[in-house]
């Protein structure tokens with residue numbers, strides 16, 4: 001599913017596994033799956049950190065993807081609702097995400113669910 005999320009990216013499965021395991025071991029990162037007949041059809045990863053700006057915890061939706069064959073059936077919306085619910089219950093005052101310019105359908109998906117654009121994201125490879 002992550003290959004579907006980043007089709008242009010050369011995957012390094014061993015590094016990806018390492019990052020996945022660090023997330024699993026972390027107390028601030030959560031993974032959520034949607035399943036259908038025992039198969040994983042959707043995946044979300046999110047994290048929560050203390051924010052001085054929010055004077056509270058701030059949730060960040062790091063990845064959200066639904067299997068191509070299962071899109072448009074409400075699975076992405078249900079995953080997002082679930083992430084929001086957990087974040088709220090954990091004490092987060094806000095949830096944010098960044099999304100690449102080309103993901104125009106995803107932008108509409110988020111805006112229809114109450115998200116608004118509020119900043120530019122600046123990034124630099126290290």
Ligand SMILES: CC(C)(COP(=O)(O)OP(=O)(O)OC[C@H]1O[C@@H](n2cnc3c(N)ncnc32)[C@H](O)[C@@H]1OP(=O)(O)O)[C@@H](O)C(=O)NCCC(=O)NCCS
Pocket residue numbers: 004005063064065066067070071072073074075076077078097098099100103105106108109112
């Ligand atoms: C964005 C994404 C997670 C949404 O998941 P989803 O299961 O399709 O979401 P839903 O079915 O709850 O809602 C999709 C919306 O698009 C519409 N839609 C219809 N057919 C669709 C299709 N084949 N694919 C996607 N969306 C479709 C739905 O009607 C719905 O409209 P709404 O916003 O008015 O409710 C999914 O499209 C995806 O994985 N995209 C590729 C990865 C991506 O861009 N992730 C976001 C990174 S920031």
